[in-house]
Amino acid sequence: MTADAEPCDAEADAEPCAAEPDWWIYRCSPEPHNGIRRLPKAPSWRSFSDGTERTDLLDPPAPTSVAGRHSRRGRNLRTFRYQAERKEIHLVNMALLLRRPLLVTGPPGVGKSTLPYSIAGELGLGPVLRWSVTSRTTLQNGQYEYDAVGRLQDSGLLGRGQETEPPEIGHYLRLGPLGTALLPWRIPRVLLIDEIDKSDADFPNDLLHVFEEGEFTVRELARLRRPTATVMTADDEERVELTGGRVRCHEFPLVVMTSNGEREFPPAFLRRCIRLEIHRPDRHKLARLLDALLPPSDAPATAAYEKLVGEFLRKQDDEGAELANDQLLNAALLAQQLWADPEERGLIVDHLLRPLNEG
Numbered sequence: 001m002t003a004d005a006e007p008c009d010a011e012a013d014a015e016p017c018a019a020e021p022d023w024w025i026y027r028c029s030p031e032p033h034n035g036i037r038r039l040p041k042a043p044s045w046r047s048f049s050d051g052t053e054r055t056d057l058l059d060p061p062a063p064t065s066v067a068g069r070h071s072r073r074g075r076n077l078r079t080f081r082y083q084a085e086r087k088e089i090h091l092v093n094m095a096l097l098l099r100r101p102l103l104v105t106g107p108p109g110v111g112k113s114t115l116p117y118s119i120a121g122e123l124g125l126g127p128v129l130r131w132s133v134t135s136r137t138t139l140q141n142g143q144y145e146y147d148a149v150g151r152l153q154d155s156g157l158l159g160r161g162q163e164t165e166p167p168e169i170g171h172y173l174r175l176g177p178l179g180t181a182l183l184p185w186r187i188p189r190v191l192l193i194d195e196i197d198k199s200d201a202d203f204p205n206d207l208l209h210v211f212e213e214g215e216f217t218v219r220e221l222a223r224l225r226r227p228t229a230t231v232m233t234a235d236d237e238e239r240v241e242l243t244g245g246r247v248r249c250h251e252f253p254l255v256v257m258t259s260n261g262e263r264e265f266p267p268a269f270l271r272r273c274i275r276l277e278i279h280r281p282d283r284h285k286l287a288r289l290l291d292a293l294l295p296p297s298d299a300p301a302t303a304a305y306e307k308l309v310g311e312f313l314r315k316q317d318d319e320g321a322e323l324a325n326d327q328l329l330n331a332a333l334l335a336q337q338l339w340a341d342p343e344e345r346g347l348i349v350d351h352l353l354r355p356l357n358e359g
Helices: 076-078 086-098 115-123 138-145 148-155 176-181 205-211 281-293 299-319 324-340 342-353
Strands: 101-105 129-130 143-145 173-174 190-192 215-217 227-230 239-241 247-248 254-259 274-277
Touching: 086 101, 086 115, 101 176, 101 227, 115 254, 115 342, 138 143, 138 205, 148 205, 148 342, 173 324, 176 190, 205 215, 239 247, 299 324, 299 342, 324 342
Parallel strands: 101 254, 101 274, 129 190, 173 227, 190 254
Antiparallel strands: 143 173, 215 247, 227 239
């Protein structure tokens, strides 16, 4: 898809795509822009302002300032890799305007976890704050971590019975992805809660209070006599000052939660989310993906891509194979050099497009 192409999935001989609505902020554009400045005020029931003007608003760090987070893998690979369909763009903008979490479901490998990188990159919302969920994940894991043992060791209290003043507590507190997202950013940050369906049964409900209140308290700081402390954030080298241990957002973050559909979620959780289901990509969406990341250099490369896409879809539709978009990208990259050799061509198809659900 070129820079000015319409992000839709219309057939080649169908009617032209409808114009983009004026209220859209995210457009799945390959070029960053400042459209986030047009974000309207939050609805009254999703506003976290207490009526006073805040003097502690923060600007998000540039992605390149966060060591190894994005620059390691390249600008285009994560930020502009996703090729959204019109319905998907529509739902993303609904989540932005309503300040509601976006629950993204779909089979593995269709780009669910890539979508938030596209949003953050296009709108200049800073590095994506990623929180990968497992069956052992708790709400506090995302809010903050406190290294109490490390603080005691550094103060020399362990095993010595000394009553020395312990080091500054802020050096041993780090806000997690959720806690960092809920800081008073001037513009909303993007929080990816990846594979939430792997969590235990109570985890989605545990998130509800934070989603509704937009704040939480670091208990270890709330107990201090001193009202403020400087703590680390999930943005690596960044540090912020907290008063009374309170973390409260200014703009509710864009929360993108991904699920492979391995479990059901409680109604109380679902009614607070905008739900987006991403289906397996069709021929046109796959072609846009290849054109964006690996534009063909000549006619033979174009023909190779068409055959790879056809084989990719045939395996999915006729054989019930589970394939990820990454596999097609890998195959296309090698096809640029090896497709002319029939033997190499067969190896590319057999091994790089091998079904993920194959025994």
